[in-house]
Amino acid sequence: MQFEVLTDVGRKRKVNEDSAAVFTRSEGIILAVIADGMGGHRAGDYASSTAIKVIGEQFLELDATGFVDEQYWVEWLQETVNYVNRLLFNEANDNEELKGMGTTLEAALIRGSSCLVSHTGDSRVYAINENGIRQITKDHSYVNILLENGEITEEEAEAHPQRNWIMKAIGSEKTIEPDLYSIELKDQSYLLLCTDGLSNKVNQGTIQEIVLSNASLREKAKELIDLANQMGGEDNISVILIDSTKVEVDDL
Amino acid sequence: MIGSRIGGRYDILRAIGDGGMSRVYLAHDAILNRDVAIKVLHYDFANEEELKRRFQREALSATSLTHPHIVDIFDVGEDGELHYLVMEYVEGQTLKQFIQSEGPLTPERALPIMQQLVSAISNAHHNGIVHRDIKPQNILMDAEGNVKITDFGIAMALSATAHTKTNSVIGTVHYLSPEQARGGMATKKSDIYSLGIVFYELLTGELPFSAETAVAIALKHLQEETPSVRAAFPSIPQSVENVILKATAKDASYRYRSADEMYDDLLTVLSPERVDEEKFSIPYDEDKTMAIPVIKDVPKFEEAESTKKIEPVVIEPPQAPKKKRKKWPIVAGIIGGIIALALLAILLISLLGPKQALVPDVSEMDEAEAISALEEEGFKVGERNEQTSDEIEAGKVIRTIPEAGKKREVGSSIMLYVSTGKEKFELLDYTGRSYETVKSTLNVYGFRSIEPDTQFSDEPEGTIIGQDPPGGTEVVPGETDLVFTVSKGKETRTLGNLVGYNENQLTDYAESTGFNISVVGHEHSDTVPAGQVISQVPDKGTAVEKGGRVQVIVSKGPEKKTVQLIVHRVTIPYEPDVSEPVDEEQDEEGNWQLPEPVPQQIKIYIQDRTRNLSDVYDEFTITESTSRQLKFELEEGQQGAFKITRDDEVIIEESVDYSDSN
Numbered sequence: 001m002q003f004e005v006l007t008d009v010g011r012k013r014k015v016n017e018d019s020a021a022v023f024t025r026s027e028g029i030i031l032a033v034i035a036d037g038m039g040g041h042r043a044g045d046y047a048s049s050t051a052i053k054v055i056g057e058q059f060l061e062l063d064a065t066g067f068v069d070e071q072y073w074v075e076w077l078q079e080t081v082n083y084v085n086r087l088l089f090n091e092a093n094d095n096e097e098l099k100g101m102g103t104t105l106e107a108a109l110i111r112g113s114s115c116l117v118s119h120t121g122d123s124r125v126y127a128i129n130e131n132g133i134r135q136i137t138k139d140h141s142y143v144n145i146l147l148e149n150g151e152i153t154e155e156e157a158e159a160h161p162q163r164n165w166i167m168k169a170i171g172s173e174k175t176i177e178p179d180l181y182s183i184e185l186k187d188q189s190y191l192l193l194c195t196d197g198l199s200n201k202v203n204q205g206t207i208q209e210i211v212l213s214n215a216s217l218r219e220k221a222k223e224l225i226d227l228a229n230q231m232g233g234e235d236n237i238s239v240i241l242i243d244s245t246k247v248e249v250d251d252l
Numbered sequence: 253m254i255g256s257r258i259g260g261r262y263d264i265l266r267a268i269g270d271g272g273m274s275r276v277y278l279a280h281d282a283i284l285n286r287d288v289a290i291k292v293l294h295y296d297f298a299n300e301e302e303l304k305r306r307f308q309r310e311a312l313s314a315t316s317l318t319h320p321h322i323v324d325i326f327d328v329g330e331d332g333e334l335h336y337l338v339m340e341y342v343e344g345q346t347l348k349q350f351i352q353s354e355g356p357l358t359p360e361r362a363l364p365i366m367q368q369l370v371s372a373i374s375n376a377h378h379n380g381i382v383h384r385d386i387k388p389q390n391i392l393m394d395a396e397g398n399v400k401i402t403d404f405g406i407a408m409a410l411s412a413t414a415h416t417k418t419n420s421v422i423g424t425v426h427y428l429s430p431e432q433a434r435g436g437m438a439t440k441k442s443d444i445y446s447l448g449i450v451f452y453e454l455l456t457g458e459l460p461f462s463a464e465t466a467v468a469i470a471l472k473h474l475q476e477e478t479p480s481v482r483a484a485f486p487s488i489p490q491s492v493e494n495v496i497l498k499a500t501a502k503d504a505s506y507r508y509r510s511a512d513e514m515y516d517d518l519l520t521v522l523s524p525e526r527v528d529e530e531k532f533s534i535p536y537d538e539d540k541t542m543a544i545p546v547i548k549d550v551p552k553f554e555e556a557e558s559t560k561k562i563e564p565v566v567i568e569p570p571q572a573p574k575k576k577r578k579k580w581p582i583v584a585g586i587i588g589g590i591i592a593l594a595l596l597a598i599l600l601i602s603l604l605g606p607k608q609a610l611v612p613d614v615s616e617m618d619e620a621e622a623i624s625a626l627e628e629e630g631f632k633v634g635e636r637n638e639q640t641s642d643e644i645e646a647g648k649v650i651r652t653i654p655e656a657g658k659k660r661e662v663g664s665s666i667m668l669y670v671s672t673g674k675e676k677f678e679l680l681d682y683t684g685r686s687y688e689t690v691k692s693t694l695n696v697y698g699f700r701s702i703e704p705d706t707q708f709s710d711e712p713e714g715t716i717i718g719q720d721p722p723g724g725t726e727v728v729p730g731e732t733d734l735v736f737t738v739s740k741g742k743e744t745r746t747l748g749n750l751v752g753y754n755e756n757q758l759t760d761y762a763e764s765t766g767f768n769i770s771v772v773g774h775e776h777s778d779t780v781p782a783g784q785v786i787s788q789v790p791d792k793g794t795a796v797e798k799g800g801r802v803q804v805i806v807s808k809g810p811e812k813k814t815v816q817l818i819v820h821r822v823t824i825p826y827e828p829d830v831s832e833p834v835d836e837e838q839d840e841e842g843n844w845q846l847p848e849p850v851p852q853q854i855k856i857y858i859q860d861r862t863r864n865l866s867d868v869y870d871e872f873t874i875t876e877s878t879s880r881q882l883k884f885e886l887e888e889g890q891q892g893a894f895k896i897t898r899d900d901e902v903i904i905e906e907s908v909d910y911s912d913s914n
Contacts, residue, residue: 143435145467150653151474152434160435167465 001110003032003242004221010197011233017044018195018238019052019103023059031059032108032240036123036195038169039101043092047103047171050091051084055107058083073116074180077109081118081170081178088171102169105178106137106193110242113185120178122166124199126207129189133208136181140168185244194224197237201228217243253277253292258331262290262338269346278341288326289341292334304335307406309692311337313381314404316689321372323392323402342400347388347450355457356485359492359522362454365399366495367518370447372401374511377440380680380693384438386446387427388453425466425473426459430502433470437675437697441504444514448478448499448507455481455488460500474502491521494532506534611666613656614649619670622649626666634665638672642730646673674728681723682716687738690716697729704736708743708798715739742797749792750804753785758804766798773805782809815861818884818908824854824896825903826877849875853899860884860892860908869894886910 009016017037024030033055037048058080067073084105092098104121117125119137122144127134138144142165143157157163170176185191190211198207202224210223221241228237254277257263262279268289269276279290293307311328318324327338347365351357357365369391376383383390383404390403425433429445432438452460460479461472478500481493495517501507508514520526609629614622623633644650653667654660677697682690691702709717718737721727745765753761762769780786789803790796828850851873858869862885870880884892892908 142467142470146434146470146474149471149474150655151471153651156435162435165466167467 001028001030001242001244002217003030003240004217005032005240006218006221006225007238008197008225008229008233008236010236011229013234013236015042015045016236017048018197018236019045019048020193020195020238020240021052021056022240022242023056025060025062025064027064029064029109029111030242031056032106032110032191032193032242034106034123034193034195034238034240035103035170036121036197036236036238037101037103038166039092039098043098043101044103046098047088047092047101050088051103051105051170054084054087055080055105070111070114070116070182073109073111074182077107077116077118078178078180081105081107081120082176085170085176086174089174092171100172102172104166104195105170108191108193108240108242110185110191110244113187113244115183115185115191117181117183118178119181120168120170120176123193123195125181126192126194126204127183127185127189128192128208128211129186130212133204133211135204136183137179139166140179141166188245191240191242191244193240193242195236195238197233197235198224198228198239200235201231201233201237211241217241257282258290258334258336259327259329259338260331262288264290279338281338287341289323289339291337291339293336307335310404310406313689313693314406316686317376317379317381317404319372319375321368321398321400322375322404323400325404337406339402340400342392342394344392344394347391347393347399350393351388351453351457355454357454357457359455359488362451363492363518363522364397365454366447366451367515368399369401369450370511370515370518373443373447374515376401376404377443377511378680379685380682380690382438382440383443383446384432385424385427386443386450388450391450425469426461428470428473429504430474431504433473439504440510441507444499444507444511445501445504447511447514448496451499452478452481452496455492455496456484477502489522489527489529490531491526491529494529495521497532501534503534607662608659609662611652611654611656611658611660614668615651615656616644617649619647619649619668622652622668626652626668630662631660632663632665633668635667637667637669639669640673640675641671642674644671646671674730676726677729677732679719679721679723679725679727679734682719682736683723684711685716687714687716687736690736694734699729699732699734701733702736703733704738706738706740708741709739710742711739713739713741742799744795744797744800747788747790747792747794747796747802750785750788750802751792752780753804754783755806758785767796767802768799769802769804771806772803774808775805776809776811777807778810780807782807813887813889816884816886816888816910818860818886818892818910820882820884820894820908821879822882822894822896822904823877823879824874824898826852826874827898828852851875854878855897855900856880856882857895857897858882858884858892859894861887861890865893865895884908 003022005020005022007016007018007020018035019037020032020034022030022032033052035048035051037044037046037051039047062076064072064076067076088101088103092101104123105118106120106123106125107118108125109116109118117136119125120140122139122141123137124139125136127136138148141163143152143160143163145167146152146160147154147157152160168176168178192207192211206227207224210220210227213220213223215223221239224239224241225237254264254266258279261283262281265278265280265287267275268278274291274293277290277292279288280286281288308328311325315325315328323342324340325337326340329336329338369386373383373386381404383401385403385406386401391399391401393399427446427449429438429442432442449460461469461476463469463472478497481496482488482490495514498517499507499514508517607630609631611631612625612629614625617625619636626633639650641650648671650669650671652669660666687704691704694702707717709715711717715738716736717739720735720737721732743766745767747767748761748765750758750761750769758769758771761767775786777786784807785804786807787805796802826849852875853873854871855868856870857865857867859865863869869882882894884894886892886908888910890910892910894904894906894908895902896904
């Protein structure tokens with residue numbers, strides 16, 4: 001299992017409100033988290049970095065000895081995300097400067113070939129292999145819901161004035177119900193977590209092409225970010241690229 | 253902020269309001285010595301040049317609005333990082349606060365408010381300005397109950413190009429028209445929709461569509477009929493409810509054509525003749541089936557499909573705690589439902605195996621072609637809707653619901669969306685308005701070109717005096733070249749030199765130039781002959797408007813001066829030459845006689861008004877001293893003279909003054 005984490009402020013912003021990290025436990029379980037914060041001044045930055053830091057601490061300090069099957073991890077992940085949400089929500093309420101802050105959060109918990117994804121907001125998780133690229137998460141965005149309801153088309157969604165509206169964010173409401181996905185990481189496949197700074201700029205076909213190229217993992221991640229910047233770079237761009245190809249190889 | 257001065261003149265006194273992206277302060281304008289409201293934007297424009305320009309343009313165009321029910325914008329400014337609007341200060345409350353404390357209102361109380369609002373919006377529309385965000389929070393009410401609308405075009409101008417991720421705010425979608433919910437351009441009819449929602453809220457004290465999330469509300473605006481106000485308040489006349497139903501028709505073409513039409517309707521809505529009015533309904537039109545109840549019947553399968561496509565195995569929360577149903581009912585319901593139904597659907601499909609087929613892609617086909625393509629796959633053609641499209645020409649299919657590629661049971665019906673061509677824009681009659689303002693307003697709509705054709709006219713410079721295409725024409729902006737005939741003010745010509753012109757020449761000149769030449773006086777002139785122009789106002793070389801007044805003074809010829817007749821008596825002495833020997837002679841009687849005197853030749857020269865010293869005035873001989881009267885005609889101030897020679901010798905030379913007469 002190899003991974004690469006890159007985050008870039010982009011070409012137009014002064015502050016990087018994205019945060020991303022991968023945490024590894026001794027038993028080989030890893031947690032990849034990516035967050036895109038929002039809120040005035042530095043509140044967005046604070047929201048995303050705090051979310052990543054807290055969830056990482058919880059993960060590393062966890063006593064997982066009793067976790068005999070996936071169900072335990074599912075519960076842990078749900079509870080932890082809820083905990084982060086409450087924490088940020090309370091801070092936002094108590095602190096005038098942090099009022100209105102929130103963050104998207106993608107947390108991918110990988111144990112061997114099984115992967116749990118907790119999803120809130122409009123950052124994305126993709127699974128990529130030779131057969132194609134698959135978007136695992138559904139954006140919690142205003143336009144995506146209109147799109148799913150057949151009220152607007154893909155083209156209308158791309159140009160919609162409210163395309164920056166998200167329907168769920170960690171820390172903006174008292175309780176949160178993230179989406180939870182369980183996926184099987186097949187051999188020779190990649191998992192990509194990214195913020196919308198990438199997905200709004202680079203189409204899936206191109207992402208797949210880059211991820212499946214012969215370059216090193218780091219070069220691929222770098223190329224994704226460079227491409228988003230070439231397309232304007234109006235937003236922060238963050239990428240976590242995980243290569244599961246080596247899973248079996250290393251373990252065997 | 254409080255206590256500081258911004259823009260060098262506005263002293264911030266206290267905060268009076270707070271919006272999502274702005275805060276409003278009461279301030280004192282130190283220069284004009286008046287209270288103003290200052291809206292300071294919480295916006296970091298630093299990275300958003302385009303947004304900043306757009307905001308300023310919208311705000312500036314709103315400054316052109318002057319109406320008793322529109323809050324005046326005095327100034328748009330920036331002070332360092334601070335961007336602000338200076339507005340009329342209205343002491344009072346927002347209409348939202350008023351509704352919360354006073355609502356619901358009777359139609360008699362609500363109508364005057366609506367009339368004020370609609371008249372304000374009508375005024376803005378006539379000026380080419382669409383508000384785009386009418387809501388009671390943007391309406392101020394003073395102590396007398398007068399309402400004024402604020403924030404023309406500004407809120408939406410800011411949201412439109414923002415890249416900033418935002419939590420969807422419910423307050424912003426309650427009054428949103430279906431076309432705006434879809435992300436389309438807000439038009440005048442979108443304002444009419446929002447006015448209808450405001451009317452609903454005035455009469456019921458409540459919002460017609462409410463839900464836990466912004467998108468759920470937006471979906472209701474798109475899919476649900478406006479609820480009846482008479483259901484809750486049966487005493488409200490049908491005619492009043494009809495105003496709401498007509499204003500909030502989902503399809504903009506069934507709404508009031510203009511705010512003016514809505515205003516007129518409001519004027520008579522309580523009149524006795526309208527007591528028995530029928531409930532408003534969308535006229536049945538075979539070609540235009542209503543698009544309202546979109547996929548209401550099949551949302552769950554729709555969702556199930558898209559979920560399956562992604563193929564996540566969605567895990568039910570383990571303890572399945574009491575679902576927070578009140579949050580996000582639609583989506584929560586959908587997601588909950590999806591899982592159950594997806595499983596159910598899969599089960600059903602595998603057990604009973606109803607035949608399914610993929611919805612074919614019929615986009616860009618002619619409608620008939622599309623129908624046969626769908627029927628070939630075993631689908632029925634369901635509702636037919638019309639939509640504008642920039643890409644797909646009129647009469648061809650834009651899309652279907654369910655979309656192409658979706659799996660559907662054979663025999664299920666597919667909704668067709670047929671293009672009516674590109675979105676049309678109804679031009680207003682812009683004559684009488686400032687070209688610059690109109691152009692900046694219309695620029696937003698993407699006309700292929702907007703050009704002025706300047707002409708002289710009596711209208712002030714920059715005023716639109718004509719347009720092509722004319723007002724009322726529906727056009728596709730991207731294919732339309734708009735030409736405005738713009739006044740360059742009155743025609744001017746350079747005024748020529750009229751000095752020396754006689755009456756006929758003046759008449760000819762006036763005819764050929766269009767100047768209004770008038771003779772304002774006659775004066776003597778020594779240099780300009782009588783009947784010709786001596787002087788003119790304005791001077792030659794001045795640019796004068798066509799029809800402009802030119803004043804001339806005409807010569808009466810040289811002045812006739814007072815002439816005095818001066819009589820001067822002069823004695824011419826006879827002085828014989830004594831050196832000449834005198835031949836004494838005796839006369840016949842022998843008396844000694846003096847010799848005959850020798851006559852002397854006298855010449856007199858006179859200089860006066862008509863004569864001069866080179867001309868001989870009189871010539872005679874004398875033999876004795878002789879007295880003569882010399883007559884001089886002298887003009888005022890003129891000096892005369894005379895000269896007398898005796899035998900060609902000057903004996904007297906004197907000047908005579910005009911004043912010598914006395």
